Amino acid sequence: WDVRNVTTIVGLRPFNADSKILPEQAIGRGLRKMYPLDVEEKLTVIGTQAFIDFVEELKTEGVEFQYSPMGEGAKRKNPVIIEVDKDNPKKDIEALDIPLPQLSPRIYREYKKLDQIDLNSLEHEKAGLKHFDENELKEIVFVDIDNRPSHKTMFKDNIPDYRNVIGYLTQRVMIDNRLVGGFDALYPKVEAFICNRLFGKQVEIDDPQIMRNLSEAFPKKILFDTFRKAINDLTITDHGQVEVRNFVSLRDVKPKVTSNQPFLMSKKSVFNKTIGDNPYELEVAAFFENHCDDIVAYAKNTTGEGGVNFKMEYQATDGNIRDYFPDFFVKKDEQTTYIIETKGREETNDLKKIGRLQTWCKDMNALQDEQRFYPLYIKQEDWEKHHKDLKNFLDIAALFRIKEV
Numbered sequence: 001w002d003v004r005n006v007t008t009i010v011g012l013r014p015f016n017a018d019s020k021i022l023p024e025q026a027i028g029r030g031l032r033k034m035y036p037l038d039v040e041e042k043l044t045v046i047g048t049q050a051f052i053d054f055v056e057e058l059k060t061e062g063v064e065f066q067y068s069p070m071g072e073g074a075k076r077k078n079p080v081i082i083e084v085d086k087d088n089p090k091k092d093i094e095a096l097d098i099p100l101p102q103l104s105p106r107i108y109r110e111y112k113k114l115d116q117i118d119l120n121s122l123e124h125e126k127a128g129l130k131h132f133d134e135n136e137l138k139e140i141v142f143v144d145i146d147n148r149p150s151h152k153t154m155f156k157d158n159i160p161d162y163r164n165v166i167g168y169l170t171q172r173v174m175i176d177n178r179l180v181g182g183f184d185a186l187y188p189k190v191e192a193f194i195c196n197r198l199f200g201k202q203v204e205i206d207d208p209q210i211m212r213n214l215s216e217a218f219p220k221k222i223l224f225d226t227f228r229k230a231i232n233d234l235t236i237t238d239h240g241q242v243e244v245r246n247f248v249s250l251r252d253v254k255p256k257v258t259s260n261q262p263f264l265m266s267k268k269s270v271f272n273k274t275i276g277d278n279p280y281e282l283e284v285a286a287f288f289e290n291h292c293d294d295i296v297a298y299a300k301n302t303t304g305e306g307g308v309n310f311k312m313e314y315q316a317t318d319g320n321i322r323d324y325f326p327d328f329f330v331k332k333d334e335q336t337t338y339i340i341e342t343k344g345r346e347e348t349n350d351l352k353k354i355g356r357l358q359t360w361c362k363d364m365n366a367l368q369d370e371q372r373f374y375p376l377y378i379k380q381e382d383w384e385k386h387h388k389d390l391k392n393f394l395d396i397a398a399l400f401r402i403k404e405v
Helices: 021-030 049-061 111-116 162-176 183-198 208-213 217-235 279-291 350-367 380-389 393-400
Strands: 008-011 044-047 080-082 100-103 107-109 139-143 149-154 236-238 244-248 256-258 263-265 273-275 297-300 312-315 321-324 328-333 336-343 372-379
Touching (some): 008 021, 044 049, 111 183, 273 297, 279 380, 312 350, 328 393
Parallel strands (some): 336 372
Antiparallel strands (some): 080 256, 312 321
16 A cells, blocks of 8 residues: 555554554555645544554653544643643652562473363263254354354365364364463374363264364364363463572563553652543552552552553463562552552452462562562452541551451
């Protein structure tokens, strides 16, 4: 698309890939000059939230924007820029900084064990065999992201080769378990499971009836659930040993541009503003700001492009290894840092995250003596019961400190 006369860009794609090549190319087309340098030109950009978020990131590189409301009665919504408050003469950035250690992962997935999956030891439901007529055997049912039927199409001639079907199911198992390798080890396991166990009896994989049954939701669910548990039981290991790989200082964090939302002007943070994922987080941050004279600094763990992005791995309830991002850091003094999780409605993975946070702090304290790290878990229902009686941060630490296990 090599044209110069682009004045308006409407970005309708999701633009949610980690690579920013597509939005970069789109904006690049629009920034080409059509007229001499002394002629003012404007580029109008409209798009999805992800596309606009990318465009707003250009502001940190000196690009100037004018925001225009859309629709009758709409008001302009400028983005919020969170950055280290270096130009604030009232702040001692070095004192407000909170160095955060980066530990090596404690929980690993060992792909080389995939060929050790023992099909005979797997416990699972059996899928009943449905019988399909001649037309149904040539039918493919497409489903949407929520596994609901979307539309159907018909094969005119041949049924797909069973090897392609097994390959597809194997790839789905790999994606479901976030595997980056091991296809060669998994493919024969998936094929043998279908032939000998899935339907409660031995079947011929190239039978059109079996192929058609494999497109049904229930047999696929049994296959995916069974392999997820088998893979996690076999490959995920807690090594119990970690090391400090690096330290990240908040004062080195790049500016973050986020959508227009409520925020606090921060006096006790290295950042100029503090945002919250919800009003409850802002309420906790406001308490740190206004009532905790017994702390040196605090900060929100922002995520995404330009954020702090402090994280630790944990094993979720579905068995997969996922990333956990705590909510706040509080620097009590030069030797004491609290890592804090705030939670509204508690979900199944939350206790897994809290357990991992507790283990992380114990590991870090065991590795050295200069700094002490402590976990806090502030549930909203408990906060609402007690926050009026809290006088300072020591009260918070005493009330919400996680008990040793």
